[in-house]
Amino acid sequence: MRGTQLQRRRPPRRLVRRFLAHRPAVASLVVLTIVVVAAFAVPLVWQYSYADITPDSSVPPSLDHPFGTDNLGHDAFAQVLRGIQRSLEISVLVALVSGLVGTVWGSLAGYYGGRVDSLLMRTCDLVLTLPLLAVAAVLANATSGSWWLVALVLSALSWALIARVVRGVVLSVREKEFIEAARALGSTDLRIIATHVVPNVVGPVTVTVTILLSTAILAETALSYLGFGVQAPDVSLGLLVSASSTAVSTRPWLFYFPGLFIIVIALAVNFIGDGLREALDPKQNRVRR
Template sequence: MTDTTQAAGAAGGELPHIGDEFTVKERTQTQLVLRRFVRHRAAMASLVIFVLIVLWAFIGPYLWHYSYQKFTPDNSQPPSAKHPFGTNSSGYDAYAQVMRGTQTSLKIAIMIAVGSTLVGAVWGAVAGFYRGVVDAVMMRISDLVLTLPLLAIALVISARSGGSWYWIAIVVAGLTWAYVSRVVRSTVLSLREKEFIEAARALGASDTRIIFRHLLPNALGPIIVNATILVATGILIETALSFLGFGVQPPDTSLGLLVSQAQTAVDTRPWLFYIPGAFIIAIALTINFIGDGLRDAFDPRQQRVRQ
């Protein structure tokens, strides 16, 4: 026993033996991504706020005692305990209408994000995997879609669809998938040269299996980030369409339609204009912060695997 060890023992301290092994639990890639995302304070706060808004919009109408479709005897009332968001000139409870409007806007935005992401991810993966003539043709089609004036075409088609929220979502998704395809294609172009793809080919895996079981799962990071961005984009596009009168039509409602209907009353009944407007801003901001957190979490430059 050395003098240093004897001194430490006499002082009541303990030193670890040289032969002791310290084991650190290995973390999977998913655990690493979740850990980095949780550490992103703005993204976590935004996620909590967004989840609360979603629960409020979809569960709240079943708990609230007024319906967005029914009149009340209180016309043009300011916010109060009875009507937290006030009422409009027809007696509709604004709290119930904002809940319904948020629900409709979220359904449109999420459907846009899901539809655009699915089509764009598969399109970009196939183009990036095959390259050559297939890639050139598919990407020229994507470029054509990108050059189309999204808002103008959405206005025309939405006007002919009668203002149904699902038609609005389908139209916008059909004009935004090309953005996702470009991102996924660039990711797949680098992934297809990796060793695990060569190993899959050597084992006799079909092209379909390689694309859907190897390439797309490994491109999941950029896909998820773009999906969150499309949710915010969908909210803003729906708002623009409804504000111009070509979006959701009464008796249904959306946040954009509520803002459009209240623009003439912004001086006399400002609560009808600013409250749904605040929800539009809140949803768009929270989604953008969540997207920032996911981008940072999936950033390969931050991936340090501990074993």
């Protein structure tokens, strides 16, 4: 089947070579890997938990407290690590749920066309017209700050973009000869979509989902900053920035360290997405220098 032949034109080795040729993407992948491993591994051996209250209050960065402490004595290093964990968990859940729903929705719309396409895409248009932060703030406020409910709220407002991307790809794929051959052989629509259509949208979906990771982190940060995201005693990067925004002049370390990691993670994910886009794009034949 030509459906599988299309995938063979871009073998894994070539995709890896193209990605490795994108130096900013490779460097970003290394940085992001270090941040993720540190966020989940270091708390296992660090002497303080994010919830511990130490005798040292409002202490600037030192050997005992690399990121300093807040006015209650919380170790900022432990809290930033916890914040990275929670922000990453939210963004990954948003990307997975949005990617799954958007892929199924866009595949059905693009494959069947007609009234089905019109109905599904009008729903997408409605979701895309909703102001993300305003609607998310209202819905997230009703979830009482539960991190996974916040992630589901963001997912419910993000899947339409992926559905649009998938629909465009499916519209071009459904008229290919291998789809007609599969129909002639008696394959059901569900089987054709699962075995021939979906594999051909993996590339665009992967890139879009990667970019959505950074968008989700920034959206969670904005919600937490406004007081509608993750709530204490839990911790996220956005909540740390929000809680320390009034102490920038007196305890700047509480604001700048979580803010720095938000920027680093968002930039790293964006560069990785750019590298994946070039690696998965069949029109990209040149190698970056």
